[in-house]
Amino acid sequence: MTNDIILETRDLTKHYGGVHALQGANFTLRKGEHVAIMGDNGAGKSTFVRQITGVEQRTRGDVIFDGKPVHFENPMDARNAGIETVFQTLALADQLDVPDNLFLGRELVKFKLGPFSILDYKAMRERTMGALEKTGVKIPNIRGTIERMSGGQRQCVAIARTATFHSKLTIMDEPTAALGVQETAQVENIIRTLKEAGEPLILISHNMRQVMDLCDRIVVFRRGRICANLDIKNNDITGEDVVAYITGAKTQPEYADAA
Amino acid sequence: MSETSHGIGGLSFDAKKRAWPNEMNVFIALIAIIVIFEILGQVLPYMKGQSLLFDFNTNRDGTILNMVRLKIIILQVSIIGIIAIGSTQVIISGGIDLSPGSIVGLTAMVAMSFAQTALVNGNPNPKAIFGEAWMDLPVIVPIVVAIAVGTFAGLVNGLLVAYTRIPPFIATLGMMVAARGAAKWWSKGQPISFPTEPFGAIGNGMSGWSPVVIFIGLAILFHFILKYTVYGKHTYAIGSNEDAARMSGIKVDRHKVLVYTIAGILAGLSALVLASKNLTAQAGMGVMYELDAIAMTVIGGVSLAGGRGSIVGTVLGALIFGVIISGFTYLRLDAYYQEMVKGVIIVAAVVLDQWRRQRAAARA
Numbered sequence: 001m002t003n004d005i006i007l008e009t010r011d012l013t014k015h016y017g018g019v020h021a022l023q024g025a026n027f028t029l030r031k032g033e034h035v036a037i038m039g040d041n042g043a044g045k046s047t048f049v050r051q052i053t054g055v056e057q058r059t060r061g062d063v064i065f066d067g068k069p070v071h072f073e074n075p076m077d078a079r080n081a082g083i084e085t086v087f088q089t090l091a092l093a094d095q096l097d098v099p100d101n102l103f104l105g106r107e108l109v110k111f112k113l114g115p116f117s118i119l120d121y122k123a124m125r126e127r128t129m130g131a132l133e134k135t136g137v138k139i140p141n142i143r144g145t146i147e148r149m150s151g152g153q154r155q156c157v158a159i160a161r162t163a164t165f166h167s168k169l170t171i172m173d174e175p176t177a178a179l180g181v182q183e184t185a186q187v188e189n190i191i192r193t194l195k196e197a198g199e200p201l202i203l204i205s206h207n208m209r210q211v212m213d214l215c216d217r218i219v220v221f222r223r224g225r226i227c228a229n230l231d232i233k234n235n236d237i238t239g240e241d242v243v244a245y246i247t248g249a250k251t252q253p254e255y256a257d258a259a
Numbered sequence: 260m261s262e263t264s265h266g267i268g269g270l271s272f273d274a275k276k277r278a279w280p281n282e283m284n285v286f287i288a289l290i291a292i293i294v295i296f297e298i299l300g301q302v303l304p305y306m307k308g309q310s311l312l313f314d315f316n317t318n319r320d321g322t323i324l325n326m327v328r329l330k331i332i333i334l335q336v337s338i339i340g341i342i343a344i345g346s347t348q349v350i351i352s353g354g355i356d357l358s359p360g361s362i363v364g365l366t367a368m369v370a371m372s373f374a375q376t377a378l379v380n381g382n383p384n385p386k387a388i389f390g391e392a393w394m395d396l397p398v399i400v401p402i403v404v405a406i407a408v409g410t411f412a413g414l415v416n417g418l419l420v421a422y423t424r425i426p427p428f429i430a431t432l433g434m435m436v437a438a439r440g441a442a443k444w445w446s447k448g449q450p451i452s453f454p455t456e457p458f459g460a461i462g463n464g465m466s467g468w469s470p471v472v473i474f475i476g477l478a479i480l481f482h483f484i485l486k487y488t489v490y491g492k493h494t495y496a497i498g499s500n501e502d503a504a505r506m507s508g509i510k511v512d513r514h515k516v517l518v519y520t521i522a523g524i525l526a527g528l529s530a531l532v533l534a535s536k537n538l539t540a541q542a543g544m545g546v547m548y549e550l551d552a553i554a555m556t557v558i559g560g561v562s563l564a565g566g567r568g569s570i571v572g573t574v575l576g577a578l579i580f581g582v583i584i585s586g587f588t589y590l591r592l593d594a595y596y597q598e599m600v601k602g603v604i605i606v607a608a609v610v611l612d613q614w615r616r617q618r619a620a621a622r623a
Contacts, residue, residue, distance in 0.1 A: 076508035091506040093499035095566035103509030115490040
């Protein structure tokens with residue numbers, strides 16, 4: 001039973017000086033599960049993600065990823081271990097094309113020669129096409145530069161990275177916050193494709209409809225603590241219930257000390 | 260898959276359509292400028308129907324092209340062109356390098372000191388810097404010395420930019436002033452002359468074409484490096500979005516050190532060719548070369564905002580630069596006008612680049 005848990009945190013805590021941004025978060029994510037993290041601004045959602053992805057170093061607690069306790073020094077460590085994060089600010093180089101961006105920092109080479117290693121453009125293009133097909137991302141011309149693409153297409157490129165590198169866990173921090181209706185729909189389609197492929201996901205989002213549509217479970221953060229763990233697939237939970245947990249009108253009994 | 264063509268969010272793309280390369284625009288500009296000078300040569304009354312590049316009425320060497328002027332044009336941009344190759348990659352990485360002109364001065368002085376010959380027409384070398392034991396050294400010695408001086412100066416630039424986080428403009432401005440001072444200090448302001456014959460061949464060999472060959476050779480090498488190696492890709496990535504590059508695990512600081520070091524090496528090589536071509540070195544060599552080099556890159560479509568440009572563009576930019584200078588001489592206009600027009604062209608090129616970027620941003 002325990003070996004199908006891809007990510008577990010125990011008593012994960014982060015203090016910034018005297019500010020307790022994250023307090024004793026116990027969180028589990030099973031393989032193939034899509035979990036949403038919700039909460040008000042400053043509730044600790046992003047802090048939680050930053051501790052997992054090595055952007056910051058935690059004050060206390062354990063992170064167990066894929067069965068092993070981990071301690072990522074930086075985002076690259078986390079990425080090498082198989083955690084792919086789509087940041088709120090897109091980490092894309094505008095003047096480069098799609099394969100260049102997908103393989104940025106981990107280029108495929110034909111011939112190793114230190115910094116002057118020769119790039120294998122063909123292999124990168126082929127793997128890019130494969131990844132786009134797998135995720136259902138439709139970008140007509142992958143050799144066009146990012147600056148010529150719409151916001152939705154850019155977001156899709158950022159997400160397609162996860163498929164290219166067979167990551168074990170994808171984390172998305174408000175992937176549709178800046179997108180229009182059509183573009184949001186396309187990103188949501190990609191998330192469904194990831195679900196069908198059995199790839200686990202942590203989705204930070206303020207969009208209740210989106211979360212209800214896409215996720216199996218909602219974990220609510222409030223004032224740095226987890227205050228609810230809602231199984232929305234199997235229980236009859238409405239958006240209003242979730243809002244009640246977010247605002248503090250309700251707290252699950254097992255998280256009573258968070259109130 | 261690649262055959263599909265459809266729109267998202269009101270945009271549509273054609274999979275087969277490749278973007279019009281910016282180098283093409285620069286090439287057209289080059290042709291246009293040549294045509295303008297040709298027309299001026301034909302219509303200006305005092306020019307009596309002369310031609311800038313063509314040779315219709317005489318058959319001095321049996322070709323229709325005026326090879327003499329063509330050679331002058333290409334030769335005069337080759338030495339600064341070598342610097343411009345280095346500046347291209349610095350600017351693509353989002354930086355700027357103001358020091359190569361001074362590095363040329365310093366490198367020329369130091370390298371020439373190791374290239375002197377002991378006897379000039381049977382008399383001792385009147386400009387000797389070191390004792391006789393240091394004279395008539397194999398030509399590889401001044402070459403290695405030039406590369407070493409360039410490497411050192413470039414490395415200092417790179418370390419300053421990457422690790423003190425001061426703007427590249429300031430770091431390389433410091434090097435510009437300091438290296439010029441060092442060049443003057445080296446021989447207390449005295450010129451250094453009378454190199455060995457093999458050293459003189461570096462910049463005068465192949466019936467005078469060797470600077471051009473060296474420039475084109477280096478341009479091809481760096482075209483390849485920027486386009487087909489990890490180094491090149493990371494240079495563009497850093498200039499395009501430094502934070503993204505860092506988040507992607509690119510060692511940005513280390514890469515910048517390398518970029519500025521390579522620019523220093525190219526300045527050193529440029530000094531080598533210049534000192535050899537002139538058979539003498541002076542502390543004042545290379546003044547303002549960095550600005551001419553930057554002008555060539557900017558005219559060639561390299562964006563001062565970083566992330567955009569190519570060696571092909573810079574080579575074309577260098578040719579435009581050369582044609583304009585030659586063209587002004589050919590129209591017998593004063594050097595003052597040349598510099599004024601140079602200034603206008605640089606500003607116009609940057610304005611054009613900004614306009615292009617705004618248009619690209621508006622399209623997205």
